[in-house]
Amino acid sequence: MKIQISDLYFTYPTGVEALRGISFMIESGEQVAIVGQNGAGKTTLVKHFNGLLQPTSGRVLIGDWNTKEHSVAKLARRVGYVFQNPDEQLFSKNVGIEVAFGPKNLGFDSERIQALVKDTLAMTELSDKTEMNPYDLSATWRKMVALASIVAMDTDIVIFDEPTTGQDAVNVTRIANVIRNLREHGKTVITITHDIDFCAENFERVIALSQGKVLLDGKANEVLGQEDLLATTYVDPPQLTRLGKRLGFKETVRNQEEFLNALKM
Amino acid sequence: MAIVTLDNVTYKYPLTDSPALKEISLQVNEGEFVAVIGPNGAGKSTLCYALAGFVPHFFKGELTGTVLVDGKDLLKSTLNEWVLHVGLAFQNPFNQISGAKYTVFEELAFGLENIGIPRDEMISRVETAMKLTGISDLADRSPYSLSGGQQQRVALTSILVMQPKVLVLDEPTSQMDPIGTREVFSVIRTLAEQGMTVILVEHKVEWIAQFADRVIALHDGQILLEGTPSEVLTSDLLQGKGFGISRYTSTAREAKKLGLWKKETLPVTLDEAAEGFS
Numbered sequence: 001m002k003i004q005i006s007d008l009y010f011t012y013p014t015g016v017e018a019l020r021g022i023s024f025m026i027e028s029g030e031q032v033a034i035v036g037q038n039g040a041g042k043t044t045l046v047k048h049f050n051g052l053l054q055p056t057s058g059r060v061l062i063g064d065w066n067t068k069e070h071s072v073a074k075l076a077r078r079v080g081y082v083f084q085n086p087d088e089q090l091f092s093k094n095v096g097i098e099v100a101f102g103p104k105n106l107g108f109d110s111e112r113i114q115a116l117v118k119d120t121l122a123m124t125e126l127s128d129k130t131e132m133n134p135y136d137l138s139a140t141w142r143k144m145v146a147l148a149s150i151v152a153m154d155t156d157i158v159i160f161d162e163p164t165t166g167q168d169a170v171n172v173t174r175i176a177n178v179i180r181n182l183r184e185h186g187k188t189v190i191t192i193t194h195d196i197d198f199c200a201e202n203f204e205r206v207i208a209l210s211q212g213k214v215l216l217d218g219k220a221n222e223v224l225g226q227e228d229l230l231a232t233t234y235v236d237p238p239q240l241t242r243l244g245k246r247l248g249f250k251e252t253v254r255n256q257e258e259f260l261n262a263l264k265m
Numbered sequence: 266m267a268i269v270t271l272d273n274v275t276y277k278y279p280l281t282d283s284p285a286l287k288e289i290s291l292q293v294n295e296g297e298f299v300a301v302i303g304p305n306g307a308g309k310s311t312l313c314y315a316l317a318g319f320v321p322h323f324f325k326g327e328l329t330g331t332v333l334v335d336g337k338d339l340l341k342s343t344l345n346e347w348v349l350h351v352g353l354a355f356q357n358p359f360n361q362i363s364g365a366k367y368t369v370f371e372e373l374a375f376g377l378e379n380i381g382i383p384r385d386e387m388i389s390r391v392e393t394a395m396k397l398t399g400i401s402d403l404a405d406r407s408p409y410s411l412s413g414g415q416q417q418r419v420a421l422t423s424i425l426v427m428q429p430k431v432l433v434l435d436e437p438t439s440q441m442d443p444i445g446t447r448e449v450f451s452v453i454r455t456l457a458e459q460g461m462t463v464i465l466v467e468h469k470v471e472w473i474a475q476f477a478d479r480v481i482a483l484h485d486g487q488i489l490l491e492g493t494p495s496e497v498l499t500s501d502l503l504q505g506k507g508f509g510i511s512r513y514t515s516t517a518r519e520a521k522k523l524g525l526w527k528k529e530t531l532p533v534t535l536d537e538a539a540e541g542f543s
Binding site: 012014016036037038039040043084085138139140162165166167168169170171194196197231233234235236238239240242243246247256259260263264 | 303305306356357407410411412413414415439440441445446447468471507508511512513515516519520535538542543
């Protein structure tokens with residue numbers, strides 16, 4: 001399902017102009033990372049994809065739906081959104097009920113709900129925690145429950161808002177696996193992240209926002225190599241990209257494999 | 266001279282069977298910048314709480330051993346006394362904002378109001394601290410209208426205005442943009458050089474390597490390793506246990522197997538990696 005953003009402006013009621021003329025398209029099945037300075041408008045932008053925010057002017061199309069003409073509840077069939085803070089979205093007494101809540105609300109039949117819950121719990125490594133209260137789990141696992149409760153809704157588009165914040169290396173790998181899994185199922189995944197190494201290792205396209213506008217948009221290697229421009233929105237290139245530059249590599253490298261290959265040449 | 270001393274500290278939260286901290290002994294010198302690393306569930310936040318007095322005074326539970334800060338014994342002090350010496354910035358800034366103030370400026374003065382600092386001094390402390398952390402332009406905004414990273418800067422600043430001798434920071438940059446993170450690390454480094462003692466929990470090893478004096482690796486409630494950033498962060502002992510490892514280290518380790526990294530020690534900063542690979 002295609003996302004089309006045309007000339008999007010958004011001003012908060014307080015007068016803060018958060019988005020100032022954003023246009024781009026995301027094709028069905030793309031994996032896109034959104035990076036940029038705190039306050040650049042990343043969260044404001046993705047909240048337009050499921051109708052939590054409405055454009056002050058401009059247009060957001062999710063497939064053939066204009067978000068202005070559809071309720072948040074209806075858009076939830078097409079766009080799943082995992083909040084930055086899992087505690088803002090968890091409320092059920094156990095993990096199984098929490099994860100089934102979304103698909104149930106979308107009115108799926110019980111067979112499909114069961115299958116979705118089972119697959120999602122396996123994908124997020126929560127199968128052995130079905131009976132537990134989410135609030136008895138550690139923050140790490142609560143994050144996975146929040147992820148699972150959205151993934152189970154089987155939307156074509158899934159948005160993650162800073163999924164790796166405060167997560168250790170093991171859980172970052174788990175989250176990367178979920179994203180890979182969604183890609184294999186043809187889902188569109190859009191992730192806001194400050195973890196630029198995670199971004200480099202898991203996303204093919206990167207959009208850098210700066211002060212409510214698109215600063216850079218393109219293939220990960222093209223965007224992540226632009227050290228000077230990225231610095232204007234407070235982003236450093238990935239560690240291995242910087243190292244490659246320092247060593248005088250001609251090509252931009254962004255992960256271990258690319259780095260070692262370039263080193264051998 | 267040691268300003269913080271933990272001697273054989275074991276702590277159990279109420280209603281739990283196994284301790285979150287096990288026989289922890291450590292000393293931190295005045296003006297030292299110590300980073301604490303570890304996987305989720307290793308006891309990092311609990312250690313922060315114990316240093317800041319929330320463990321056991323707020324969370325209750327059972328603490329054995331001794332926690333001394335500036336010669337005072339935690340178990341013989343009240344939380345009210347303790348917070349004057351040790352400031353803690355929480356992992357989640359949402360949990361720290363008072364909810365009682367309309368602007369960032371007022372929020373930052375909240376702690377000072379509570380301990381009866383004169384108005385003029387309050388204003389000057391708040392203004393100085395805002396300048397230091399780069400949030401002067403947020404003074405009139407509502408704390409709740411800010412982005413995650415901006416809120417984190419406010420939470421950090423609200424502790425700095427209290428001018429604690431010991432500053433405890435639990436992942437203070439987790440929601441910050443990369444260059445903002447580096448700026449905050451550099452501010453913390455400056456504070457340490459001015460004599461503030463800093464204990465910082467963090468996953469971002471590249472900046473720990475560059476700015477911290479010493480690193481403590483926690484695992485399963487115990488100290489697994491302690492030493493200079495380079496000694497600890499490149500140790501093979503960290504592998505496979507969920508510790509964050511810099512890409513410079515992990516890539517050089519891989520390159521070493523291929524004969525492409527010739528040095529004995531592995532790099533942990535960009536400079537070390539660039540030197541070793543060129």
